[in-house]
Amino acid sequence: MELAEFRTALDAWLEENAAELTPTHPSAGSIDAEMEHLNKVKRLAYDAGWMRWGWPERIGGLGGSTLLRGYLGEALSIRGFVQPGYYSMTEVLVPTMIDYASPELAATMAPRQLRGDETWCQGFSEPSTGSNLGALTCRAARTDTGWRVNGQKVWTSLAQFSQRCVLLTRSGTPESAHKGITALFVDMDSPGITVRPLHTMHGVDEFCEVFFDDVDVPLDRMLGSEGQGWAVAMDLLPYERSTALWHRGAYLHRQLQEALSSAPDGALSPHDVGAALEALYALRARSRNTQYRLAAGERLGPETSIDKLLIGIADQAVYDVVMTGLADRILFGDDETSAGWRAGFLYSRAATIYGGSAEIQRNIVARRLLDLGADT
Secondary structure, X not given: OOHHHHHHHHHHHHHHOHHHHOOOOOOOOOXXXXXXXXXXXXXXXXXXXXXXXXXXXXXXXXXXXXXXXHHHHHHHHHOOOOOHHHHOHHHHHHHHHHHHOOHHHHHHHHHHHHOOOOOEXXXXXXXXXXXXXXXXXXXXXXXXXXXXXXXXXXXXXXXHHOOEEEEEEEXXXXXXXXXXXXXXEEEOOOOOEEEEEEOOOOOOOOEEEEEEEEEEEEHHHEEOOOOOHHHHXXXXXXXXXXXXXXXXXXXXHHHHHHHHHHOOOOOOOHHHHHHHHHHHHHHHHHHHHHHHHHHOOOOOOOOHHHHHHHHHHHHHHHHHHHHHHXXXXXXXXXXXXXXXXXXXXXXXXXXXXXXXXXXXXXXXXXXXXXXXXXXX
């Protein structure tokens, strides 16, 4: 199916099913309600065929360009049917599953994620290493049947809801840098796993710390080969900074439009609004280019750090406008809508930190794109 045909047919379906797709929970409601609704939307979209377009047939997809699934996420986000950060975990994790899991494992597991039957999380960051994946210490030791994992992860999004985890482990020497890392696909109900949600300042327990104490993982749950974990991570991170950011950009457009229509007359500076629009359109232009490169089969790499930098700028610029125009409601409002605006503003402050800080992204741009110094 071509993009124009897909867009027209999908838009009609979304209009017909808007009542069922619209969240019934408050905009700042519990994350439990958010996740329940997300899985419902994915299930409806999968059963109607929309969630299967853009994915290969070998994992239950219907084929077609990746632009189809890019537009699906955009359409769901801009209408407020899904929270894009949660929805886009599919775009982050499933492509790497397809690339590195055995064909049998990918064919079994990927449809469960696409349909919303399962939630997956990404076990990368650690307490002492943050975004420096080369310094991770969570260890996997070989056993007769697979691997035994010990260690800790932190800032693991949605771990308390997840049935599986894409986990990076230290499986050999050396103890630092990118060598000796192995990626595993771990069942979150395995004995020895403890998940502790972290309460954040925006009031949503989205992140968790996860402890692994003698957790056994079968050998066939390895993603790629032993010691190939760095390659798995480098495959995954560009997806985190491509289609997922396109969805977030659509959501930010919606937030800005709602702020403009809700703010009192004269409350907003044309300069601030213009700066936010400029940041959004810069992000959209760059992200659109990334979407078309992905659709053309190009391998995404460190250049997606530019996309990540732009989303942080746009996110904070939009919510600066929101704070200016709706300050009284954000600071003092006690209704559900005010709570939603407040949570969004607070979350935007982390936009230059989560998923790899802006400082790290600038280092990547300087070293790997501009050749201003070697990686250490």
